[in-house]
Amino acid sequence: xxxxxxxxxxxxxxxxxxxxxxxxxxxxxxxxxxxxxxxxxxxxxxxxxxxxxxxxxxxxxxxxxxxxxxxxxxxxxxxxxxxxxxxxxxxxxxxxxxxxxxxxxxxxxxxxxxxxxxxxxxxxxxxxxxxxxxxxxxxxxxxxxxxxxxxxxxxxxxxxxxxxxxxxxxxxxxxxxxxxxxxxxxxxxxxxxxxxxxxxxxxxxxxxxxxxxxxxxxxxxxxxxxxxxxxxxxxxxxxxxxxxxxxxxxxxxxxxxxxxxxxxxxxxxxxxxxxxxxxxxxxxxxxxxxxxxxxxxxxxxxxxxx
Amino acid sequence: xxxxxxxxxxxxxxxxxxxxxxxxxxxxxxxxxxxxxxxxxxxxxxxxxxxxxxxxxxxxxxxxxxxxxxxxxxxxxxxxxxxxxxxxxxxxxxxxxxxxxxxxxxxxxxxxxxxxxxxxxxxxxxxxxxxxxxxxxxxxxxxxxxxxxxxxxxxxxxxxxxxxxxxxxxxxxxxxxxxxxxxxxxxxxxxxxxxxxxxxxxxxxxxxxxxxxxxxxxxxxxxxxxxxxxxxxxxxxxxxxxxxxxxxxxxxxxxxxxxxxxxxxxxxxxxxxxxxxxxxxxxxxxxxxxxxxxxxxxxxxxxxxx
Numbered sequence: 229x230x231x232x233x234x235x236x237x238x239x240x241x242x243x244x245x246x247x248x249x250x251x252x253x254x255x256x257x258x259x260x261x262x263x264x265x266x267x268x269x270x271x272x273x274x275x276x277x278x279x280x281x282x283x284x285x286x287x288x289x290x291x292x293x294x295x296x297x298x299x300x301x302x303x304x305x306x307x308x309x310x311x312x313x314x315x316x317x318x319x320x321x322x323x324x325x326x327x328x329x330x331x332x333x334x335x336x337x338x339x340x341x342x343x344x345x346x347x348x349x350x351x352x353x354x355x356x357x358x359x360x361x362x363x364x365x366x367x368x369x370x371x372x373x374x375x376x377x378x379x380x381x382x383x384x385x386x387x388x389x390x391x392x393x394x395x396x397x398x399x400x401x402x403x404x405x406x407x408x409x410x411x412x413x414x415x416x417x418x419x420x421x422x423x424x425x426x427x428x429x430x431x432x433x434x435x436x437x438x439x440x441x442x443x444x445x446x447x448x449x450x451x452x453x454x455x456x457x458x459x460x461x462x463x464x465x466x467x468x469x470x471x472x473x474x475x476x477x478x479x480x481x482x483x484x485x486x487x488x489x490x491x492x493x494x495x496x497x498x499x500x501x502x503x504x505x506x507x508x509x510x511x512x513x514x515x516x517x518x519x520x521x522x523x524x525x526x527x528x529x530x531x532x533x534x
Numbered sequence: 535x536x537x538x539x540x541x542x543x544x545x546x547x548x549x550x551x552x553x554x555x556x557x558x559x560x561x562x563x564x565x566x567x568x569x570x571x572x573x574x575x576x577x578x579x580x581x582x583x584x585x586x587x588x589x590x591x592x593x594x595x596x597x598x599x600x601x602x603x604x605x606x607x608x609x610x611x612x613x614x615x616x617x618x619x620x621x622x623x624x625x626x627x628x629x630x631x632x633x634x635x636x637x638x639x640x641x642x643x644x645x646x647x648x649x650x651x652x653x654x655x656x657x658x659x660x661x662x663x664x665x666x667x668x669x670x671x672x673x674x675x676x677x678x679x680x681x682x683x684x685x686x687x688x689x690x691x692x693x694x695x696x697x698x699x700x701x702x703x704x705x706x707x708x709x710x711x712x713x714x715x716x717x718x719x720x721x722x723x724x725x726x727x728x729x730x731x732x733x734x735x736x737x738x739x740x741x742x743x744x745x746x747x748x749x750x751x752x753x754x755x756x757x758x759x760x761x762x763x764x765x766x767x768x769x770x771x772x773x774x775x776x777x778x779x780x781x782x783x784x785x786x787x788x789x790x791x792x793x794x795x796x797x798x799x800x801x802x803x804x805x806x807x808x809x810x811x812x813x814x815x816x817x818x819x820x821x822x823x824x825x826x827x828x829x830x831x832x833x834x835x836x837x838x839x840x
Contacts, residue, residue: 323639324639325636325637325638325639325640326632326634326635326636326640326642327634327635327636328632328633328634328635329632329633329634330631330632330633331631331832331833331836331837332631332646332829332833333629333630333631333644333645333646333828333829334631334632334644334646335644335645335646336632336642336643336644336645337642337643337644338639338640338641338642338643339639339641339642340638340639340640340641354660522639523638523639526637527637527638530637531637
């Protein structure tokens with residue numbers, strides 16, 4: 229029989245990949261028979277982590293070919309496999325807001341911690357299961373990635389504690405050095421097309437019955453991204469039209485100074501501006517102090533569309 | 535400031551009450567400031583447990599007067615406080631199917647174990663927090679109640695393990711004797727009106743956009759309940775009309791022989807019958823081997839209405 233599949237969200241980031249690998253290993257140690265897979269190719273940052281710790285990239289799927297699946301780092305249908313409604317979810321490990329519905333009880337653990345990998349560390353610890361060095365390295369990378377080296381407001385005391393423990397298991401002596409190298413590996417945007425930029429980390433959200441897309445890129449130089457605004461506009465408007473998105477918010481985050489600016493193209497722009505109590509000027513909105521889509525972008529947007 | 539409220543579902547059963555008390559104690563030990571409350575008065579079985587272990591009944595509320603709340607033993611809006619959409623859920627401990635939506639991340643732990651109290655036992659254990667004798671007694675009662683003394687198909691190996699541990703802490707020497715006394719305390723239906731019978735443990739479910747009510751009574755004598763069928767029909771049809779239920783399934787469960795019969799009044803009766811691959815004869819459906827609403831009634835109904 230095919231192994232039960234374990235996967236993170238579409239457009240996987242480092243946590244989606246690392247948490248799938250860690251959860252699959254953890255569940256197999258608990259007696260299950262699972263395989264970690266991914267819903268897309270690793271991004272540059274994740275490739276840096278995979279290479280650094282000597283782990284192969286995961287098999288990429290778009291549809292689950294097993295009856296039962298495990299979700300990590302997401303729970304919403306729109307972010308999952310194409311046939312999510314036809315399979316049974318047996319476990320969820322996640323740290324996002326919840327929009328989830330099943331017809332039978334299951335294992336579901338969510339916690340507002342910095343990364344899903346942080347949550348999985350706690351499960352390994354609770355059950356006394358040792359984390360292999362390479363997997364600890366990926367989990368460390370995921371924690372660094374999701375919390376921007378503990379600078380994101382999503383960071384909790386648990387993350388601040390777990391980061392050192394994972395670094396020790398992974399054999400990483402200087403977390404700060406390693407973390408900056410990891411984050412910077414994801415910020416070389418010059419070789420990417422506009423379509424790659426907007427699609428890279430984008431997720432779909434349902435707000436008041438409409439479909440919105442929210443993308444985010446990390447950079448150390450916001451102006452060089454904004455210099456491509458006209459071409460980004462063309463790419464986003466083309467995607468809104470072809471995919472039926474009612475709007476697209478493209479968040480450009482300065483990982484060194486912990487600020488963002490965002491471009492918005494689509495309907496209800498006044499509601500988008502109101503969400504952040506800001507003006508939208510030439511489709512641009514200033515988001516000082518904003519680095520977390522999950523904590524600082526999605527909740528105010530959700531409230532504004534209520 | 536008012537304490538954060540912790541509560542189980544409307545029409546509370548023993549697990550809804552015990553889990554609220556246990557979760558509130560657990561969270562307070564973890565540094566929170568919470569109060570366990572109930573969304574209704576305790577039933578006869580729960581009263582037996584409260585008296586046996588010397589615990590006062592909880593304060594009854596219908597609306598939460600705090601901004602933040604903790605849900606135990608339920609997650610669906612229709613089973614919660616009237617103003618659930620206006621408050622923030624910070625934690626959920628549950629063992630039911632999920633139909634849940636939030637705008638921000640939170641702590642959510644669900645597991646397909648026999649009772650929410652079983653899940654809470656695992657949290658006490660993980661964190662090395664001692665369970666007070668009286669609370670262990672209530673948690674034991676809840677585990678017995680929800681699993682019908684480990685006979686329900688919802689029973690897991692974890693429940694079989696935890697029941698003995700809770701009994702030991704609670705000072706209950708003969709779990710079987712205590713359990714039968716507890717379950718029988720909930721089966722004296724002779725003094726109840728038909729309205730009390732159908733309302734006692736009833737929960738509301740949304741199926742294919744319609745609203746269905748599913749009630750359940752435990753008994754040692756199904757025929758004596760069915761002898762009141764005409765009066766039950768009047769009570770159920772009156773409630774369907776006044777509350778706008780599209781249908782009402784009233785499950786009568788023989789706790790000694792682990793069988794049920796159910797009365798159904800409402801729309802889509804063919805879909806209800808199809809859910810159980812049975813005929814509905816004079817509004818009566820035979821459900822041999824069925825004791826668990828959660829595992830043997832709601833999932834097939836949900837699938838049949840898809």
